[in-house]
Amino acid sequence: MKKWIIAAALMAMSPMPAFAQTAAYSTSTTEIGALLDDPAAKAVLDKHVPGMTANDQIDMARSMTLKDVQQYSPDEITDKVLAAIDADLAKLKK
Incomplete structure (x- = not known):
């Protein structure tokens, strides 16, 4: 049997690398819908932007990221707030 077939079989049986299983959410790449x-993750949003998840219009932003939404509410969703959210989201497993 060829070595590459054995190597492929061994790789297929190996568990996923730990980094792939513990990837964190991000305010710049994760859609708000996934966070909600x-x-x-929703609790993290409620902690840093109180009332955001209860807003009647939140469903319209489900396909946007928090970084995208920042332009519409720059006084509330500041770079500092996004950094704090990212820090808390990094502690979560996806």
Whole structure:
């Protein structure tokens, strides 16, 4: 049997690397909808931007990132707030 077949079989049986299993959410790449659908991530949003997840219009922003939304509310969603959210989201497992 060729070595590459054995190597491929071994790789297929190996568990996913730890980094792939623990990737964190991000305010610049994760859609708000994904954050809202995860209770722990939603709690992070509620902590840093109180009232955001309860807003009647939040569903319209589900396909946007928090970084995208920042342009519409720069006084509330500041770079400092995004950094704090990212720090808390990094503690979560996706």
